[in-house]
Amino acid sequence: MTFERAAAFAPINIALVKYWGKRDPVLNLPYASSLSVALAELGSLTVVAPSAELDANIMVVNDEPVDGAGLIKVGRVMRLIRQMAGNTEVRAGIRGVNTVPTAQGLASSASAFAALATAGCAAYGVDADETTLSRIARQGSGSASRSVHGGWVIWHKGERDDGLDSIGEQLHDADYWPLRALVAHVDIGRKKVSSTEGMQQSARTSPFFGAWVETCERDLRDCRWAIAQRDIDALANVVEANCLAMHSVMMATRPPLMYWQPATLAVIHAVRRLRAEGFECLFTIDAGPSVVVLTGQGSVERVAAEIGRIEGVARVTQTRIGGGAHLVPNG
Numbered sequence: 370m371t372f373e374r375a376a377a378f379a380p381i382n383i384a385l386v387k388y389w390g391k392r393d394p395v396l397n398l399p400y401a402s403s404l405s406v407a408l409a410e411l412g413s414l415t416v417v418a419p420s421a422e423l424d425a426n427i428m429v430v431n432d433e434p435v436d437g438a439g440l441i442k443v444g445r446v447m448r449l450i451r452q453m454a455g456n457t458e459v460r461a462g463i464r465g466v467n468t469v470p471t472a473q474g475l476a477s478s479a480s481a482f483a484a485l486a487t488a489g490c491a492a493y494g495v496d497a498d499e500t501t502l503s504r505i506a507r508q509g510s511g512s513a514s515r516s517v518h519g520g521w522v523i524w525h526k527g528e529r530d531d532g533l534d535s536i537g538e539q540l541h542d543a544d545y546w547p548l549r550a551l552v553a554h555v556d557i558g559r560k561k562v563s564s565t566e567g568m569q570q571s572a573r574t575s576p577f578f579g580a581w582v583e584t585c586e587r588d589l590r591d592c593r594w595a596i597a598q599r600d601i602d603a604l605a606n607v608v609e610a611n612c613l614a615m616h617s618v619m620m621a622t623r624p625p626l627m628y629w630q631p632a633t634l635a636v637i638h639a640v641r642r643l644r645a646e647g648f649e650c651l652f653t654i655d656a657g658p659s660v661v662v663l664t665g666q667g668s669v670e671r672v673a674a675e676i677g678r679i680e681g682v683a684r685v686t687q688t689r690i691g692g693g694a695h696l697v698p699n700g
């Protein structure tokens with residue numbers, strides 16, 4: 370059997386109903402379902418080059434070698450792909466480029482593993498549909514199960530112990546509701562606690578963890594309703610509340626997980642004020658200090674200008690809701 374180099378791009382996604390807590394930390398099975406949108410242009414381009422000369426996978430991202438926990442996760446995904454390719458022993462050289470800063474709470478691992486699953490399956494001749502790719506990507510990083518798909522995506526938590534039903538599914542494509550996205554970058558270098566470690570600590574020690582899981586079920590229902598109605602006020606209510614609930618769980622974790630910087634809070638207040646003034650906008654924050662703001666098309670310029678002025682916001686990236694993972698010829 371011959372294998373061929375393949376390249377794929379996958380987008381980052383921003384969760385509107387968050388994933389924070391693994392019921393199975395090896396298979397990355399969550400306690401609750403989550404919902405996200407894919408962001409256009411921001412993401413990962415990954416090239417997988419199988420080679421009979423390698424006795425271990427090697428991976429480089431943005432010219433830096435991947436090792437430790439990161440390489441173990443890559444190994445897990447590549448092993449699955451090799452099994453599906455008939456248990457081949459051929460390892461691969463892998464090169465990734467992220468167009469978002471790595472490990473700053475902007476889901477660069479989601480796009481990286483969705484791109485790895487997509488390029489890896491193509492390189493090893495595995496014919497995988499989106500559901501299968503989502504299941505493979507999930508085993509590198511939970512939120513990667515959502516980055517395989519474009520547009521508005523739900524990750525079903527699933528019920529099974531083997532995770533076969535824990536998969537992403539597209540609810541609507543990128544054109545369904547053309548909101549704009551702004552990323553307000555608040556830089557503090559690499560974050561100290563990885564999301565994997567953080568969520569395990571929260572599940573063990575945060576007194577609010579049980580309530581959080583229940584909240585997510587309700588928020589998912591309300592979020593789906595707001596999206597079905599294309600009602601941005603209803604969406605803002607549920608998305609911001611869910612984000613703040615997750616950060617409350619994080620802050621009540623022992624020792625506390627404090628991802629915010631002063632600029633993070635300043636952006637929150639600016640978005641709330643702008644919405645009260647009639648601009649269509651809402652905020653959400655992952656496991657880091659940067660803030661993602663979704664806006665209506667008519668509000669984007671004003672909201673971008675206001676948050677760009679905030680001290681501690683290094684820059685504001687403007688984008689839209691985008692498509693899912695895809696192969697890139699000659700990438």
Ligand code: PMV
Nearest residue numbers: 384387388511512564655656
């Ligand atoms: O997939 P992970 O292990 O990078 O976890 C992602 C966790 C959050 O970004 C905070 C929330 C989410 O649902 O994306």
